[in-house]
Amino acid sequence: MGRVSIEEVSLEFRTRRTGTIVALDSLSMEIPDKQFAVIVGPSGCGKSSLLTLVAGLNDASSGCCRVDGRVVNGPGADRGMVFQSYSLFPWLTVRKNVEFGLAVGGLPAPERTERALRHIEAVGLSGFEDAYPVQLSGGMQQRVAIARVLANDPEVLLMDEPFGALDSQTRSIMQELLLGIWEREQKTVLFVTHDIDEALYLGDVVYIMSARPGRIIDTIEVGLARPRRYDIVTSERFVGHKRRVMASLHSEVQKTMNLTPPDPGESGSTS
Amino acid sequence: MAANLLERLFTPKRPIARNLEIGIGVTVATSLFAAWCIVTYGGLVKASFLPAPDAVGDAFVATLADGSLLKHVRVSLLEIYTGFVLSSVIAVPLGIFMGSFRVVAAAIEPVVNFMRYLPVTALIPLLILWIGIGFEEKVAVVFLGVFFQQIVLIADVSAQVNDDLFKVSYTLGASRRQVVTRVLLPATMPGVLDTLRITMGWAWTFLIVAELVAASSGLGYMILQAMRGLHPATIFVGIFVIGFLGLATDLVFKYAKALLLPWTTVR
Numbered sequence: 001m002g003r004v005s006i007e008e009v010s011l012e013f014r015t016r017r018t019g020t021i022v023a024l025d026s027l028s029m030e031i032p033d034k035q036f037a038v039i040v041g042p043s044g045c046g047k048s049s050l051l052t053l054v055a056g057l058n059d060a061s062s063g064c065c066r067v068d069g070r071v072v073n074g075p076g077a078d079r080g081m082v083f084q085s086y087s088l089f090p091w092l093t094v095r096k097n098v099e100f101g102l103a104v105g106g107l108p109a110p111e112r113t114e115r116a117l118r119h120i121e122a123v124g125l126s127g128f129e130d131a132y133p134v135q136l137s138g139g140m141q142q143r144v145a146i147a148r149v150l151a152n153d154p155e156v157l158l159m160d161e162p163f164g165a166l167d168s169q170t171r172s173i174m175q176e177l178l179l180g181i182w183e184r185e186q187k188t189v190l191f192v193t194h195d196i197d198e199a200l201y202l203g204d205v206v207y208i209m210s211a212r213p214g215r216i217i218d219t220i221e222v223g224l225a226r227p228r229r230y231d232i233v234t235s236e237r238f239v240g241h242k243r244r245v246m247a248s249l250h251s252e253v254q255k256t257m258n259l260t261p262p263d264p265g266e267s268g269s270t271s
Numbered sequence: 272m273a274a275n276l277l278e279r280l281f282t283p284k285r286p287i288a289r290n291l292e293i294g295i296g297v298t299v300a301t302s303l304f305a306a307w308c309i310v311t312y313g314g315l316v317k318a319s320f321l322p323a324p325d326a327v328g329d330a331f332v333a334t335l336a337d338g339s340l341l342k343h344v345r346v347s348l349l350e351i352y353t354g355f356v357l358s359s360v361i362a363v364p365l366g367i368f369m370g371s372f373r374v375v376a377a378a379i380e381p382v383v384n385f386m387r388y389l390p391v392t393a394l395i396p397l398l399i400l401w402i403g404i405g406f407e408e409k410v411a412v413v414f415l416g417v418f419f420q421q422i423v424l425i426a427d428v429s430a431q432v433n434d435d436l437f438k439v440s441y442t443l444g445a446s447r448r449q450v451v452t453r454v455l456l457p458a459t460m461p462g463v464l465d466t467l468r469i470t471m472g473w474a475w476t477f478l479i480v481a482e483l484v485a486a487s488s489g490l491g492y493m494i495l496q497a498m499r500g501l502h503p504a505t506i507f508v509g510i511f512v513i514g515f516l517g518l519a520t521d522l523v524f525k526y527a528k529a530l531l532l533p534w535t536t537v538r
Contacts (some may be wrong), residue, residue, distance in 0.1 A: 057438050077444030087435040090456045091534050101443035103451065132534040145439075152443055 001068050001077075001079045002155030002188035004031040004054060011049055023049050024257060025213035026063065031205075036189045038247060041209030042113060042253045047192045050214070054190060055081050067156060068086035077101060080154035084143040084161040086180075088133040094144050095129040101152035104123065112151075119147040139170040146178065147186055150185065157182075159191040163198065176202060188192060195246045198232055201252040208245055209253045216246050322504040327511070330504035339493070344512060346488040350406060351478045352458040354413025359467060362421035367459050368428025371420060371451075382420050391416035391477055395484050402487040409478060416477035417470040424470070428462030429455070461528070461535050475517055 012023040020100035023046035031037045039047045052058040054065045056075040065072040067079065080101075088097050095116050096103075114117065120129055122145040133141055142162060162178075163171040175198060182189060193199050199206045200222055208218040220241055223233055234236050280287060304324070310316050311323035318326065334340035347414045368375040369383075391412055398415075402408050436458060482491025490509050497505035529536045 052438075055438075055442050057441060075438075075441035078441070079442060081439060081441060081442040083435050085433070088435065089436065089454065089457070091460070091532065098454075100440070100445075104440075104443065104445040104449045132535065132537050135537060148443070158442070174357045259478050 003033045003068050004029075004156055004188060004190060006030075006038075006050070006054065006064040007063050007066065009053060009060045009065060011052070011053065012059075012061045013045065020134055022232055023253050024053075024060075025215050027215060028063075028189045029207065029216065029240060031188060031190060033188055034186050035084060036191065036202060036204045037207065038191045038193060038199040038203035038205070038207055039207045040122070040193055040196060040249070041214070042255075043194055044250060045211050045252070046208050046214030048160050051081070051160050051190065051192055055079050055157070055158050057081075062197035076151055077105060078154050080149035080152055081158040081160065082142075082145050082149055082162045084164045086133070086138070086145050086165075088141055088144055088148075090133050093132055094125060094136075095132050097133070097144055098148045098151050100148060105152075115151050116147075119151040120144075122150070123147045123177065128209075139166055139168075139174060140164065142174060143177070146181070150181065155188065157187050157189045159189065159190075161193055162191075164193070164195075174192050178202065179226075179228060183271065190229045196242055196249070197244070200241050202216065203232070206241070206245065208248045209257045217252070218244070279409065281434055295457050319388045319501065319503060322507060326504040328508045330502065331508045331511075332402070333507060334493075340508065340512070343490050343493045343509075346406075347478060347482070348516070350489065351408035351413055351474050353406075354410040354478070355417060355471060355474050357410070358414045358418040359420060360519055362418050363425055363463055366422045366425025367429045367455065367463075370426035370459075371432070371455055376426070379422075383419050386415075387419040387423055392480055393536075395481055399485055409481050409486070409489070412477050412481040413474050415476065417474050418474065421466060421470050425459070425463055428466065431462070432458040447483055461532055464524065464528050464532065466520065471524070472517060475513065507538040 001165060006027060006029040008026045008028050009024055010026050011163070012020055014020050029037075039050065041047045050056065053060050054067075054072060055067075056079065057076055058074045063106050072079075089100065092100065095113065098116040098119055099112045102115060107115075117126075117129065120126060123146055125140060125147070128136065128140070133144070136144065140220050145162070163174050166174060179202060191199075200220075203222050206220040206222060207263065208220070209215065210217045222241060224235070224237060279285065287421050295362055307321075308324060311318070311321055322330075331340070364376070365379070369379060370376070370526055394415060395412060398411050402411060432455060436454050440454050445453065478489075479491040479494075482489040483495050486492040486495075494506050494509040497503070498511065
């Protein structure tokens with residue numbers, strides 16, 4: 001089970017120059033078990049901060065996150081995270097990287113090797129078990145990171161712009177790969193991105209987040225049939241959703257850049 | 272054609288053929304040696320100012336034959352490695368903790384920063400007063416010379432470790448202790464080896480200075496005695512031996528890195 005509840009979470013931090021900054025403002029979200037939820041928002045809106053709160057890597061100023069009713073109180077193996085920066089251990093081979101979570105969890109060596117090899121195969125990296133991360137391309141490194149988190153069998157997968165550093169061809173291959181894995185493994189996913197196509201292509205639900213202070217300004221039930229093929233991006237329903245997300249995000253991005261929106265009537269409703 | 276070659280050779284960072292690289296290195300080294308031969312055998316300088324290669328060779332054989340060279344080498348190596356190993360054994364863990372734990376940094380940073388701008392050579396008279404001019408004093412000079420530099424350099428290596436590696440480890444279920452032993456320590460190892468390699472070079476400087484100031488054996492002492500006895504050839508023997516010992520140590524560090532940390536050299 002992996003039901004994630006985010007209950008009126010606020011995050012503030014103080015800087016010497018600008019005083020108190022409200023990154024997240026009383027934000028609530030309910031993600032049912034096995035749902036693929038995507039948060040899309042302008043950069044700096046606090047969407048990555050929200051992930052670190054669910055991961056337990058950071059403490060909320062108020063409110064709390066729960067996984068299956070249990071209050072998040074520090075990081076744990078039940079919530080696996082994938083970062084944009086791959087963050088593989090450069091001194092470990094691909095196989096040892098994938099085994100890391102199992103090793104710190106105390107699983108006996110033969111068993112963890114067997115499980116690691118299975119997940120390396122699932123991301124199509126058989127033959128690279130003994131390679132070091134520096135020997136791999138960015139896309140391959142991120143596949144190792146995904147295999148590493150899945151080998152640990154978490155209930156919730158937290159993904160912080162995992163494909164943000166990849167070129168667009170590799171990115172779309174990775175999205176397809178991730179969907180295939182998700183359909184097989186059936187895990188709750190909380191995925192953060194600023195790429196609208198990516199959000200709609202992957203998600204069951206897409207949450208649109210405002211610029212600072214971060215709030216949810218719109219929620220889209222994507223409702224596209226699964227398994228999805230990449231050509232759904234041209235379907236009418238997809239394009240309709242995309243228009244809606246773009247309209248909300250456009251004025252938010254302008255706000256973060258201190259530009260006045262050309263149509264104040266549209267953005268006036270959120271402030 | 273020639274202009275083309277020059278253009279290729281002087282384009283920044285452009286690789287050149289391996290043979291050419293070796294050829295250039297050998298040419299420069301032999302030219303230096305040839306220049307040495309010309310000014311000495313050609314009678315351009317006095318032998319008491321710059322001895323000829325064969326005089327240095329004779330001095331080398333003579334000091335080797337009477338056992339004095341090996342004795343001085345043994346004394347110097349023992350002093351430098353004792354001081355260096357003692358320093359490294361404490362400075363490496365302390366530096367790693369100082370770079371990653373604010374509480375350790377708060378405790379030792381003020382002292383370390385004061386000490387590291389104090390040239391160890393200024394402490395030599397005091398050390399002689401306290402512990403004499405023997406083995407212990409040389410070890411102390413080497414130790415104090417490299418210790419505070421090692422701490423600062425290694426603390427920096429430790430502070431540079433990518434924070435995402437810690438975060439990902441926690442979300443994979445690692446405890447704080449496991450994050451230190453399985454992530455922080457291995458992540459700092461390449462920087463630690465580089466630091467040791469650099470500070471080993473400095474250690475030689477401090478040791479030789481200490482031996483020149485006051486000693487009864489060691490390569491610095493041998494050089495000083497040769498100066499007093501007007502044996503420039505023996506001075507050169509000492510200088511060459513120090514140079515080659517440094518080169519050998521550096522090669523050991525280089526191969527140790529390739530051997531112990533294969534992931535830093537694979538491509």
